[in-house]
Amino acid sequence: MSQERFDNGMEDLKQFYNSARPATSSKEIFQSIQQQKGRSSIQRYWPMLAATLGIFVIGGILLGSIISGGGTEMGQSPGSDELPLTTGSDNEHGDGSGVDTGDDQGETTGDHEDATTVEDADSNAESNDNDTNQPLVVDRPETLTKTITLEGMEEQTTYDLYVSEEFGISSYLLEGVDVQIDSSDQRIEKYIHTELFHFSMTEIGTGSDAITEWEAKINETYQSEGFSKASLENDILEGLPVEEHTLWTAESNGYTDQFRHAIFIQGNDTMYFLEAEFTIEMLEGRFPYAVETFIKELEFHQ
Amino acid sequence: MPELNDRVLIQETLRGNDEAFQELIDEYHLTVERFARQIGIREEDLPDVTQEVFIKVYRFLDKYSRGKFTTWLYSVTLNVAKDFFRKQKREKRKLEKTIQENPEQFYQENLDLTEDAKILHETISQMDEKYRIPIVLFYFHDSSIKDIAAIMSMRESSVKTRLKRGKSLLKKSLEEGGYIYEPRAL
Numbered sequence: 001m002s003q004e005r006f007d008n009g010m011e012d013l014k015q016f017y018n019s020a021r022p023a024t025s026s027k028e029i030f031q032s033i034q035q036q037k038g039r040s041s042i043q044r045y046w047p048m049l050a051a052t053l054g055i056f057v058i059g060g061i062l063l064g065s066i067i068s069g070g071g072t073e074m075g076q077s078p079g080s081d082e083l084p085l086t087t088g089s090d091n092e093h094g095d096g097s098g099v100d101t102g103d104d105q106g107e108t109t110g111d112h113e114d115a116t117t118v119e120d121a122d123s124n125a126e127s128n129d130n131d132t133n134q135p136l137v138v139d140r141p142e143t144l145t146k147t148i149t150l151e152g153m154e155e156q157t158t159y160d161l162y163v164s165e166e167f168g169i170s171s172y173l174l175e176g177v178d179v180q181i182d183s184s185d186q187r188i189e190k191y192i193h194t195e196l197f198h199f200s201m202t203e204i205g206t207g208s209d210a211i212t213e214w215e216a217k218i219n220e221t222y223q224s225e226g227f228s229k230a231s232l233e234n235d236i237l238e239g240l241p242v243e244e245h246t247l248w249t250a251e252s253n254g255y256t257d258q259f260r261h262a263i264f265i266q267g268n269d270t271m272y273f274l275e276a277e278f279t280i281e282m283l284e285g286r287f288p289y290a291v292e293t294f295i296k297e298l299e300f301h302q
Numbered sequence: 303m304p305e306l307n308d309r310v311l312i313q314e315t316l317r318g319n320d321e322a323f324q325e326l327i328d329e330y331h332l333t334v335e336r337f338a339r340q341i342g343i344r345e346e347d348l349p350d351v352t353q354e355v356f357i358k359v360y361r362f363l364d365k366y367s368r369g370k371f372t373t374w375l376y377s378v379t380l381n382v383a384k385d386f387f388r389k390q391k392r393e394k395r396k397l398e399k400t401i402q403e404n405p406e407q408f409y410q411e412n413l414d415l416t417e418d419a420k421i422l423h424e425t426i427s428q429m430d431e432k433y434r435i436p437i438v439l440f441y442f443h444d445s446s447i448k449d450i451a452a453i454m455s456m457r458e459s460s461v462k463t464r465l466k467r468g469k470s471l472l473k474k475s476l477e478e479g480g481y482i483y484e485p486r487a488l
Binding site for chain 1: 320323324327328331332335336339340345348349352353356357360361362365381384414415416418419421422423426430431432441442454455456457469472473476
């Protein structure tokens with residue numbers, strides 16, 4: 001068959017695709033982004049608003065008690081009972097949920113829903129004598145750099161410190177990872193990379209029964225989704241320091257294309273379930289190392 | 303200088319100029335839509351997928367720093383589409399049906415294709431995505447092998463192999479009037 005016939009056919013098809021009637025309108029896309037933006041602004045700033053209102057309420061009560069001659073000495077300054085999680089200078093994980101007592105209103109950047117502003121951490125910590133209010137993590141560097149070998153070439157990868165007060169954990173997330181939190185049923189944290197790779201961690205309860213119960217659940221769910229158990233031997237995530245670890249794979253059009261890791265981790269008395277899924281293309285890249293680093297660097301705090 | 307213009311628009315968007323982002327949408331929404339359609343997104347799902355791509359782009363724009371904007375945009379589109387397929391598979395277990403039904407519907411609405419183009423269209427729509435995605439990017443979006451490797455997070459040598467196999471599948475299909483031979487191993 002001539003190359004010319006193939007080229008002409010492909011060129012015709014290209015013209016045909018390019019002349020297809022648009023199914024989307026740029027105006028509608030833009031409007032939906034604006035709506036989304038409005039919603040996320042409210043979600044992002046409501047903790048700050050709530051904290052500010054709280055300060056006014058507490059201030060009002062204090063003022064009321066002083067005026068009424070209660071005479072009780074109140075040693076704490078407003079806002080000192082809510083401290084940022086980390087001490088550092090360039091953490092990008094702020095979402096404004098920390099209470100800002102200074103003039104600088106702690107410009108919030110990034111979308112991490114669980115971290116707090118860092119700028120005032122030192123000054124707040126200095127004014128606080130109560131041990132229970134110390135930052136959760138004080139001795140871990142803000143970033144971690146690792147060298148990995150991809151396709152025979154060494155590559156420097158940077159990970160950012162991530163602290164979750166609710167989970168009571170800290171670890172390192174690959175640069176560009178965003179955190180979404182779902183507390184509707186069970187607490188789930190979803191770690192999403194810019195290129196849309198993600199993995200998630202769920203708090204599942206206490207004791208080994210929690211693992212047994214969840215194993216039964218995932219066996220049923222994964223099998224119904226077309227996954228079957230596979231060997232972890234020689235897998236990049238083999239030998240992780242965890243309670244239980246199984247690998248599940250699924251086929252697409254006759255090829256093994258999806259690789260799902262089901263990992264149980266124990267921290268203090270709590271059990272966590274971590275799920276990470278890779279396509280075959282992802283296995284050649286940085287993402288398996290991102291999960292490996294997150295698990296290996298995981299620390300649990302009281 | 304489209305790349306330079308993209309960078310200017312990105313910088314402007316990051317400074318809070320929403321009109322700049324609107325310009326980026328104007329410039330690229332049809333590219334995203336076409337690519338999504340060509341890799342198997344159904345006609346009725348195209349608005350949702352395209353919208354989701356730009357929501358992700360807007361959300362992660364401050365973290366995007368390297369490479370061509372279009373390479374990143376294709377990569378985001380590919381991942382949103384795959385996520386969409388996975389969700390559908392989980393919810394309805396209809397992945398195969400989804401991929402195969404859509405191009406048929408689109409094709410039936412557009413009958414003014416040459417016979418060869420029809421065969422090629424049908425073959426591409428039924429190909430394994432390992433071949434379909436590089437073929438679509440190379441032939442219909444003028445992407446280089448280097449760009450395809452970056453979009454698919456693969457080695458350039460793997461892209462070349464897949465393009466070569468994909469092309470021979472298409473040629474074979476043309477020769478045999480639409481018969482599709484799918485190799486079972488990479």
